[in-house]
Amino acid sequence: xxxxxxxxxxxxxxxxxxxxxxxxxxxxxxxxxxxxxxxxxxxxxxxxxxxxxxxxxxxxxxxxxxxxxxxxxxxxxxxxxxxxxxxxxxxxxxxxxxxxxxxxxxxxxxxxxxxxxxxxxxxxxxxxxxxxxxxxxxxxxxxxxxxxxxxxxxxxxxxxxxxxxxxxxxxxxxxxxxxxxxxxxxxxxxxxxxxxxxxxxxxxxxxxxxxxxxxxxxxxxxxxxxxxxxxxxxxxxxxxxxxxxxxxxxxxxxxxxxxxxxxxxxxxxxxxxxxxxxxxxxxxxxxxxxxxxxxxxxxxxxxxxxxxxxxxxxxxxxxxxxxxxxxxxxxxxxxxx
Numbered sequence: 001x002x003x004x005x006x007x008x009x010x011x012x013x014x015x016x017x018x019x020x021x022x023x024x025x026x027x028x029x030x031x032x033x034x035x036x037x038x039x040x041x042x043x044x045x046x047x048x049x050x051x052x053x054x055x056x057x058x059x060x061x062x063x064x065x066x067x068x069x070x071x072x073x074x075x076x077x078x079x080x081x082x083x084x085x086x087x088x089x090x091x092x093x094x095x096x097x098x099x100x101x102x103x104x105x106x107x108x109x110x111x112x113x114x115x116x117x118x119x120x121x122x123x124x125x126x127x128x129x130x131x132x133x134x135x136x137x138x139x140x141x142x143x144x145x146x147x148x149x150x151x152x153x154x155x156x157x158x159x160x161x162x163x164x165x166x167x168x169x170x171x172x173x174x175x176x177x178x179x180x181x182x183x184x185x186x187x188x189x190x191x192x193x194x195x196x197x198x199x200x201x202x203x204x205x206x207x208x209x210x211x212x213x214x215x216x217x218x219x220x221x222x223x224x225x226x227x228x229x230x231x232x233x234x235x236x237x238x239x240x241x242x243x244x245x246x247x248x249x250x251x252x253x254x255x256x257x258x259x260x261x262x263x264x265x266x267x268x269x270x271x272x273x274x275x276x277x278x279x280x281x282x283x284x285x286x287x288x289x290x291x292x293x294x295x296x297x298x299x300x301x302x303x304x305x306x307x308x309x310x311x312x313x314x315x316x317x318x319x320x321x322x323x324x325x326x327x328x329x330x331x332x333x334x335x336x337x
Contacts, residue, residue, distance in 0.1 A: 099144025
């Protein structure tokens with residue numbers, strides 16, 4: 001073929017065919033404590049076998065694979081952590097992201113395997129946005145994904161800058177899960193008191209998470225589905241941390257209207273989402289997560305900033321805007337006049 005018509009190869013397709021390998025290898029290494037053991041210092045394969053109790057053949061396979069991905073280093077017959085794995089894959093460290101891989105291997109991948117049937121029927125493998133299956137799903141998930149939102153939640157807290165002096169300020173944490181969004185607010189400002197709303201079974205996990213940070217005395221817990229739960233009124237901030245994508249358009253619009261009514265004048269709504277562009281063709285995390293919602297919810301989807309902005313304005317909010325924050329997408333903020 002000429003330079004004007006380069007040969008097309010299947011290389012990229014074949015690479016994607018093995019796309020399940022990285023997360024499953026990482027999960028296996030976490031399960032067998034490979035990253036924790038190597039956090040003590042570089043070790044040979046035999047030393048890692050002795051420290052973990054896993055087999056030589058098994059560890060040799062996944063550890064060499066993780067070297068090829070850049071999550072482990074290998075020199076002079078010894079394996080070591082890289083800066084990335086040291087920061088995010090050691091279970092004893094606060095930024096540990098490994099729980100997400102357990103969630104993928106045990107919950108998400110089995111559902112995604114049914115994708116062809118889901119596309120044919122339009123019905124999810126399991127509708128986790130419903131309280132029965134959803135409670136079990138999120139009970140396993142919410143603490144594992146705490147680190148994924150904590151930096152963004154802290155960025156929001158510093159941006160709002162509620163300060164240390166003055167009357168208490170009320171934060172409404174909707175579908176609170178681990179309460180990561182309100183915990184960050186309470187850590188930054190001693191003025192913050194919070195109301196956490198979630199299903200009763202999940203709120204038990206929320207209470208554990210809040211207690212772990214020594215904040216139980218500043219929390220009220222409101223059990224129930226978002227459609228029926230009591231949101232209260234007069235809140236200065238309401239957070240919707242990765243919630244709209246599981247609700248679908250109609251329920252999301254209703255939720256924004258209910259949230260508007262719960263805020264005080266001048267109050268802020270903060271929304272975290274996997275945003276897509278207006279054409280729904282990217283970025284990859286947003287469009288992948290749209291399919292994740294197809295597989296796991298009855299009406300869930302991902303949305304663009306433009307769509308969510310329209311819903312906010314229809315609900316009565318003003319000045320929808322973006323706040324750059326660590327994570328897959330910026331946060332969306334708007335104000336109740």
